[in-house]
Amino acid sequence: MDTILSKVEELSGENLYACYQCGKCSAGCPMVEQMDFLPNQIILLIIRGDNSVVESKTPWVCAQCYQCGVRCPKNVDITKIMEALRLLKLRKNVDYIKISGMKKNLPQIAVVSASRKYTG
Numbered sequence: 474m475d476t477i478l479s480k481v482e483e484l485s486g487e488n489l490y491a492c493y494q495c496g497k498c499s500a501g502c503p504m505v506e507q508m509d510f511l512p513n514q515i516i517l518l519i520i521r522g523d524n525s526v527v528e529s530k531t532p533w534v535c536a537q538c539y540q541c542g543v544r545c546p547k548n549v550d551i552t553k554i555m556e557a558l559r560l561l562k563l564r565k566n567v568d569y570i571k572i573s574g575m576k577k578n579l580p581q582i583a584v585v586s587a588s589r590k591y592t593g
């Protein structure tokens with residue numbers, strides 16, 4: 474059976490067990506005041522198999538700034554982990570947009586980007 478840990482590791486390509494909870498990621502994150510769980514806490518919840526992490530608002534307020542990954546002594550790229558959590562949530566829901574209903578002549582990158590962010 475797929476666990477939240479295996480799903481996040483598959484989507485992100487990151488090894489969450491490399492994290493040793495030093496907290497440097499959270500200490501440098503510019504968005505922590507808006508988060509319900511700090512970045513290092515998100516990793517801990519995933520490792521513990523706590524599926525409620527998918528409902529956390531933290532991945533949605535993450536600014537994708539890469540500061541956490543730069544500061545991490547274990548090279549854990551939390552930005553990718555936040556992206557994986559968003560994808561897990563989005564894939565449970567109805568598509569927010571229909572590709573077939575998009576305007577024609579949009580730049581290809583816009584179509585690819587929308588596909589990744591809004592549909593499962």
Ligand code: SF4
Binds near residue numbers: 494499513547
């Ligand atoms: S900086 Fe890296 S090792 Fe430290 S808590 Fe964050 S993810 Fe874990």
Ligand code: SF4
Binds near residue numbers: 534541542551555
């Ligand atoms: S990428 Fe997200 S979690 Fe990491 S430091 Fe930036 S805002 Fe915080």
